[in-house]
Amino acid sequence: MRVSLFITCLSDVFFPQVGQSVVEVLERLGVEVDFPAAQTCCGQPAYNSGYQKDAAKAARQMITAFQKSEYVVAPSGSCVTMIRREYPELLKDDPTWHQAAVELAAKTYEFSEFIVKVLGVEKLEGELPANATYHHSCHMSRSLGIKAEPGKLLAGMKGLHMEELPYCQDCCGFGGTFSAKMSEISEAMVDEKVQHIEETGAELLIGSDMGCLMNIGGRLQRTGKSVKVMHVAEVLAKGGAK
Numbered sequence: 001m002r003v004s005l006f007i008t009c010l011s012d013v014f015f016p017q018v019g020q021s022v023v024e025v026l027e028r029l030g031v032e033v034d035f036p037a038a039q040t041c042c043g044q045p046a047y048n049s050g051y052q053k054d055a056a057k058a059a060r061q062m063i064t065a066f067q068k069s070e071y072v073v074a075p076s077g078s079c080v081t082m083i084r085r086e087y088p089e090l091l092k093d094d095p096t097w098h099q100a101a102v103e104l105a106a107k108t109y110e111f112s113e114f115i116v117k118v119l120g121v122e123k124l125e126g127e128l129p130a131n132a133t134y135h136h137s138c139h140m141s142r143s144l145g146i147k148a149e150p151g152k153l154l155a156g157m158k159g160l161h162m163e164e165l166p167y168c169q170d171c172c173g174f175g176g177t178f179s180a181k182m183s184e185i186s187e188a189m190v191d192e193k194v195q196h197i198e199e200t201g202a203e204l205l206i207g208s209d210m211g212c213l214m215n216i217g218g219r220l221q222r223t224g225k226s227v228k229v230m231h232v233a234e235v236l237a238k239g240g241a242k
Contacts, residue, residue: 001119002032004069006062006083006108008076009041010210018210021237022075022111028242029119038065044082048176052090059087063100071118072108075233077140078176078209080110085143110140111233112149112208122152126241129159133202134232135193135216137209138171150208150232157239163200167192174215190219197227205229 003026011018023033043058062083066072074080087101115121134154140146154160173179173189193216197205205220205227207213217229230238 001030001070002034003071003073003114004066005033005035006039006042006066006072006074006079007035008074008079008210010214011075014214015210015231018075018231018233021231021233022073024237025115025124025233025241026073029115029121031119034069036065036069040065042079042082044079044086045176047082047086047090055086056090059083059090059101060097063087063097063104066104066108067100069107071114072104073111073114074108075111075231076209076211077110077137077144077146078211080108080113081139081143083108110144110146110149110208112153113144113146116149116152123156124153124236124241125156125158126236126239127158128235128239130204131161131163131202132204132206132235133163133165133197133200134168135165135172135197135205135207135212136168137207137212138175140208141169146208150206153236153241154206154232157235157241160235160239163202166196166199168196170196172212172216174211176211179215186215187219190215191223194219194223194225198225203227204235206232206235208232 007019043055047055084105091097091101172193173186179186213229
């Protein structure tokens with residue numbers, strides 16, 4: 001099986017180790033991974049800011065980049081939501097591009113979703129001793145309905161003790177441009193999230209969207225907390241999961 005990696009902007013620019021971890025885990029599972037160089041931002045920042053024409057332009061570029069891919073996998077529920085739910089709507093008035101958008105949406109998966117639902121692997125064995133908790137991102141859990149998959153994969157990690165995060169359904173306050181436009185509200189929301197993380201006693205926060213982890217991790221660092229953040233792919237790769 002061959003998979004095309006959609007690396008997403010945040011992973012590409014700030015957290016390249018996340019993309020490397022995705023490739024490492026998929027290859028351990030026998031998947032061949034390629035990287036279409038023509039890929040760009042999915043267009044979500046423009047879309048969320050009301051620039052629909054610019055978002056549609058990004059969508060057409062992404063459709064072209066992944067036109068020949070069998071599957072597309074990304075370490076981000078947020079960006080996958082953009083492709084799966086918004087591309088067909090953005091291009092609904094263009095019969096040619098709309099059909100192509102529907103086809104891309106159907107073959108695009110979030111990392112843990114792909115492993116569980118497409119590869120049929122529900123448990124990855126590895127070892128990473130740590131007390132951890134998991135943050136469910138809004139797009140991934142509410143828009144895509146992906147809630148159980150990351151936990152299933154993490155359950156096989158020897159030594160990894162997971163504590164349930166109180167009010168785990170609450171947003172961390174990132175929301176892309178929301179955190180910049182409504183910074184005071186965003187800060188209050190992430191402070192509340194940090195408080196709940198501390199209540200678990202976890203030393204490690206695991207998530208599936210780098211936007212959330214960047215927001216929470218930044219607040220943890222600025223307030224002198226010792227809790228580290230990691231993408232689920234990093235945990236599986238570091239623990240040697242296979």
